[in-house]
Amino acid sequence: xxxxxxxxxxxxxxxxxxxxxxxxxxxxxxxxxxxxxxxxxxxxxxxxxxxxxxxxxxxxxxxxxxxxxxxxxxxxxxxxxxxxxxxxxxxxxxxxxxxxxxxxxxxxxxxxxxxxxxxxxxxxxxxxxxxxxxxxxxxxxxxxxxxxxxxxxxxxxxxxxxxxxxxxxxxxxxxxxxxxxxxxxxxxxxxxxxxxxxxxxxxxxxxxxxxxxxxxxxxxxxxxxxxxxxxxxxxxxxxxxxxxxxxxxxxxxxxxxxxxxxxxxxxxxxxxxxxxxxxxxxxxxxxxxxxxxxxxxxxxxxxxxxxxx
Amino acid sequence: xxxxxxxxxxxxxxxxxxxxxxxxxxxxxxxxxxxxxxxxxxxxxxxxxxxxxxxxxxxxxxxxxxxxxxxxxxxxxxxxxxxxxxxxxxxxxxxxxxxxxxxxxxxxxxxxxxxxxxxxxxxxxxxxxxxxxxxxxxxxxxxxxxxxxxxxxxxxxxxxxxxxxxxxxxxxxxxxxxxxxxxxxxxxxxxxxxxxxxxxxxxxxxxxxxxxxxxxxxxxxxxxxxxxxxxxxxxxxxxxxxxxxxxxxxxxxxxxxxxxxxxxxxxxxxxxxxxxxxxxxxxxxxxxxxxxxxxxxxxxxxxxxxxxx
Numbered sequence: 001x002x003x004x005x006x007x008x009x010x011x012x013x014x015x016x017x018x019x020x021x022x023x024x025x026x027x028x029x030x031x032x033x034x035x036x037x038x039x040x041x042x043x044x045x046x047x048x049x050x051x052x053x054x055x056x057x058x059x060x061x062x063x064x065x066x067x068x069x070x071x072x073x074x075x076x077x078x079x080x081x082x083x084x085x086x087x088x089x090x091x092x093x094x095x096x097x098x099x100x101x102x103x104x105x106x107x108x109x110x111x112x113x114x115x116x117x118x119x120x121x122x123x124x125x126x127x128x129x130x131x132x133x134x135x136x137x138x139x140x141x142x143x144x145x146x147x148x149x150x151x152x153x154x155x156x157x158x159x160x161x162x163x164x165x166x167x168x169x170x171x172x173x174x175x176x177x178x179x180x181x182x183x184x185x186x187x188x189x190x191x192x193x194x195x196x197x198x199x200x201x202x203x204x205x206x207x208x209x210x211x212x213x214x215x216x217x218x219x220x221x222x223x224x225x226x227x228x229x230x231x232x233x234x235x236x237x238x239x240x241x242x243x244x245x246x247x248x249x250x251x252x253x254x255x256x257x258x259x260x261x262x263x264x265x266x267x268x269x270x271x272x273x274x275x276x277x278x279x280x281x282x283x284x285x286x287x288x289x290x291x292x293x294x295x296x297x298x299x300x301x302x303x304x305x306x307x308x309x
Numbered sequence: 310x311x312x313x314x315x316x317x318x319x320x321x322x323x324x325x326x327x328x329x330x331x332x333x334x335x336x337x338x339x340x341x342x343x344x345x346x347x348x349x350x351x352x353x354x355x356x357x358x359x360x361x362x363x364x365x366x367x368x369x370x371x372x373x374x375x376x377x378x379x380x381x382x383x384x385x386x387x388x389x390x391x392x393x394x395x396x397x398x399x400x401x402x403x404x405x406x407x408x409x410x411x412x413x414x415x416x417x418x419x420x421x422x423x424x425x426x427x428x429x430x431x432x433x434x435x436x437x438x439x440x441x442x443x444x445x446x447x448x449x450x451x452x453x454x455x456x457x458x459x460x461x462x463x464x465x466x467x468x469x470x471x472x473x474x475x476x477x478x479x480x481x482x483x484x485x486x487x488x489x490x491x492x493x494x495x496x497x498x499x500x501x502x503x504x505x506x507x508x509x510x511x512x513x514x515x516x517x518x519x520x521x522x523x524x525x526x527x528x529x530x531x532x533x534x535x536x537x538x539x540x541x542x543x544x545x546x547x548x549x550x551x552x553x554x555x556x557x558x559x560x561x562x563x564x565x566x567x568x569x570x571x572x573x574x575x576x577x578x579x580x581x582x583x584x585x586x587x588x589x590x591x592x593x594x595x596x597x598x599x600x601x602x603x604x605x606x607x608x609x610x611x612x613x614x615x616x617x618x
Contacts, residue, residue: 021412022405094414
């Protein structure tokens with residue numbers, strides 16, 4: 001069982017309109033909605049890959065109830081979200097049908113009380129012993145201390161559960177210092193963490209700051225990995241056109257899947273890059289095209305070298 | 310007990326953002342939501358005036374459940390909404406904090422099946438005998454026949470219950486032919502119905518088309534009434550600045566309240582105009598400022614004459 005943590009869960013709503021014009025009225029021609037927040041996206045991809053996944057984080061109000069109903073309807077996903085008094089946030093992506101351009105409206109989400117944060121930590125500790133890996137994903141909601149991920153990394157390590165951290169800014173900085181097994185920053189997040197805009201150097205530097213392994217996402221150029229076992233770079237066969245929403249979350253799912261299956265690093269990376277690319281190619285944002293994944297996974301170029309034993 | 314019918318119920322959500330800019334991301338600073346659709350707005354004002362009100366129409370999905378929870382939390386309102394398979398629509402008003410300008414996004418709402426429409430008519434017939442008046446309000450959702458209001462007007466008349474119709478376009482045209490006791494068009498709706506842009510003449514003409522009484526809303530200029538008892542015009546004391554959202558629904562509530570309390574027409578009209586004006590003045594869209602209402606109700610100028618007996 002894999003655990004994903006999404007402290008800032010959301011209901012992601014997509015509206016299609018002909019073209020958004022401020023201060024006018026629009027008829028929405030199509031409405032889609034699904035549970036959102038990075039950890040929930042990661043969980044959905046893991047479940048689609050055949051893993052059993054438990055999701056935790058916070059849920060509240062009518063929107064939280066909708067998120068939970070949709071999650072529990074997904075085969076392979078178990079709901080261990082912790083209730084809060086405030087309502088789970090909605091995010092609305094308004095897509096112009098003509099151009100495909102998107103306007104984003106993000107609700108602030110509930111403010112988590114100290115008692116609710118304590119209740120979460122207890123629930124998390126209770127879940128850890130039965131997990132083979134844990135992923136801590138996304139931003140922190142208001143009210144959760146900025147060192148939250150550092151606390152959760154330490155609890156996972158104390159329980160002997162491998163922990164992946166995928167966040168940014170100060171929560172990432174503090175979380176890295178608690179020595180997670182793996183972080184998966186993108187180039188911007190890595191530059192903010194290390195001060196270096198040179199990905200190879202910054203990836204190495206992030207390891208020195210505490211992360212056992214660092215896999216940096218280079219967007220369409222693939223992944224760059226620095227691990228105790230060696231350094232690699234994994235590149236998709238061509239530039240792919242599509243919607244990059246969720247591609248990073250799919251990469252996280254690929255890395256976690258490879259971790260629990262104890263695959264060698266080059267194989268983990270090719271799975272992660274293929275999943276990420278298959279997500280860009282899928283017609284629905286955040287889902288992956290299974291046929292494209294299976295076709296791509298053998299065509300990912302992995303270069304690099306293992307550390308001398 | 311008064312019955313209000315809202316076939317196209319909604320959850321009205323208001324977002325505040327600094328300024329809406331297409332194809333960028335926005336942090337919503339404030340979220341408010343409440344049950345919407347004209348009949349629900351009318352019901353809320355009637356309940357605030359001390360009437361017992363039953364609301365019916367359609368409800369579906371998670372949004373419908375939220376609407377029902379918020380309705381039943383309102384003192385004086387009874388929920389008799391009829392379930393449908395599709396989800397109740399959301400409407401989102403995005404208000405720019407700086408300018409107050411609003412951008413509207415309206416979901417299409419569920420398509421009502423013939424079986425659901427039949428179930429509604431049965432429920433409506435069962436409710437009618439215990440009602441002192443019924444208001445049929447707003448647009449028709451997809452799937453409901455365009456002659457729906459004509460059917461509902463006839464059923465009310467057959468049950469001996471006075472019926473007010475507040476809609477527009479073809480549903481109004483067909484509904485008027487079924488001889489409702491009262492319609493409350495605005496100047497545009499009236500012009501579309503009668504072909505005349507001269508309100509006094511058009512108000513008279515709408516009576517000839519079947520409505521027993523016609524009260525035309527002139528916006529900030531008040532109301533114009535043509536009834537079997539006489540013709541009147543009711544005017545607020547001054548142009549009022551504020552948000553006109555819901556002002557028409559408040560006027561409908563004032564007219565219905567006056568009807569069931571058997572007030573003379575000039576009194577009904579001054580109540581309706583004062584409620585409408587107090588809604589424009591209220592800080593929250595669609596609510597009325599009670600102190601302003603009580604202060605204004607004695608200051609509405611009503612001119613006109615009763616028909617010779």
